[in-house]
Amino acid sequence: MQYIQxxxxxxxxxxxxxxxxxxxxxxxxxxxxxxxxxxxxxxEDGMRVLTxxxxxNEFIFGGHDPLVRVLRHAEExxxxxxxxxxxxxxAMIIGEDLxxxxxxxxxxxxxIAVDIHAGFRENIxxxxxxxxxxxxxxxxxxxxxxxxxxxxxxANEVERLRGAASRSYIEPSRGDLKHIAAKRLVxxxxxxxxxxxxxxxxxxxxxxxxxELIALHDACPxxxxxxxxxxxxxxxPKVREDAARILAGMREHGVDPELIGALDEYGANGxxxxxxxxxxxxxxxxxxxxxxxxxxxxxxxxxxxxVTNGPRQVDPLREMGHRHVMVEIDLHPKTLGVRxxxxxxxxxxxxxxx
Numbered sequence: 318m319q320y321i322q323x324x325x326x327x328x329x330x331x332x333x334x335x336x337x338x339x340x341x342x343x344x345x346x347x348x349x350x351x352x353x354x355x356x357x358x359x360x361e362d363g364m365r366v367l368t369x370x371x372x373x374n375e376f377i378f379g380g381h382d383p384l385v386r387v388l389r390h391a392e393e394x395x396x397x398x399x400x401x402x403x404x405x406x407x408a409m410i411i412g413e414d415l416x417x418x419x420x421x422x423x424x425x426x427x428x429i430a431v432d433i434h435a436g437f438r439e440n441i442x443x444x445x446x447x448x449x450x451x452x453x454x455x456x457x458x459x460x461x462x463x464x465x466x467x468x469x470x471x472a473n474e475v476e477r478l479r480g481a482a483s484r485s486y487i488e489p490s491r492g493d494l495k496h497i498a499a500k501r502l503v504x505x506x507x508x509x510x511x512x513x514x515x516x517x518x519x520x521x522x523x524x525x526x527x528x529e530l531i532a533l534h535d536a537c538p539x540x541x542x543x544x545x546x547x548x549x550x551x552x553x554p555k556v557r558e559d560a561a562r563i564l565a566g567m568r569e570h571g572v573d574p575e576l577i578g579a580l581d582e583y584g585a586n587g588x589x590x591x592x593x594x595x596x597x598x599x600x601x602x603x604x605x606x607x608x609x610x611x612x613x614x615x616x617x618x619x620x621x622x623x624v625t626n627g628p629r630q631v632d633p634l635r636e637m638g639h640r641h642v643m644v645e646i647d648l649h650p651k652t653l654g655v656r657x658x659x660x661x662x663x664x665x666x667x668x669x670x671x
Contacts, residue, residue: 327443334447335401337553342397347405361654388422400428409434472584479609481629489628498641506540510600518606532664547578566658591615
């Protein structure tokens with residue numbers, strides 16, 4: 318399928334993966350504007366992002382020397398624990414040898430070269446392009462690399478089957494009005510209906526999606542609701558740290574969820590979540606994060622409230638039979654750099670019902 322809507326960049330995916338590996342300085346080898354927005358956002362999350370700022374003359378004569386200079390500057394100025402040199406389209410087109418520049422720079426900081434560009438149809442190529450040299454450098458085990466391959470493939474499969482990649486173009490939507498959905502959700506809980514509240518979220522987005530489960534508990538503390546969350550202790554260093562913080566935060570607010578899957582297993586987690594929903598046989602379900610990971614056969618006959626942060630995910634969720642579909646706009650920028658649970662818009666509306 319050829320997509321005619323914008324799709325996530327494999328360069329950006331490489332940057333986020335470097336962050337998850339504990340890289341504290343990433344160097345983009347390309348023009349100064351490449352991946353500017355995400356580079357700035359990642360700096361909010363504690364990783365410095367530098368650029369070799371290649372200009373038109375380097376497009377012709379090469380950027381080896383600028384990269385050597387930036388590598389030396391990064392080590393001298395920031396004393397990083399780990400460095401990642403991340404390629405760009407320009408670096409690929411002019412055939413830059415990132416490993417050679419790292420060698421010639423003579424830096425002693427553990428450094429990996431990520432040969433990537435934005436010409437891949439799927440952004441998971443950027444993740445793998447980062448994980449493979451990280452495994453070769455001993456930053457992660459071979460078992461973890463294979464685990465990551467599996468879960469990336471499952472996440473990709475879910476997007477192709479029921480997500481924003483299921484059609485060449487999907488009209489963006491803000492979804493349903495949150496106050497109407499919240500009113501109905503509280504009504505069901507007050508009437509004694511049995512419910513399940515599920516967080517199946519991707520990595521740091523869980524800092525906000527977790528709030529929606531907490532808010533439901535705040536609004537309906539005595540309701541017959543079972544809480545589930547993908548906060549098991551697996552994954553890359555930052556992912557595991559985030560899961561521990563979020564779980565502790567939920568418990569502090571009175572929600573002690575059953576754990577199903579880890580924060581990087583959201584794509585493969587749908588069937589396990591679905592089986593648990595089937596066991597519970599609820600009247601309604603609140604599913605937040607990546608709700609389309611749960612196959613629709615598990616939610617038939619259940620009044621489903623789903624919350625996503627993807628405006629292009631609204632129509633696919635409605636096609637799956639989800640009755641109420643809401644979008645947390647700009648969720649991802651609001652969860653970068655945080656270390657505690659952030660209030661969500663839908664959570665705030667739920668609390669206002671009381």
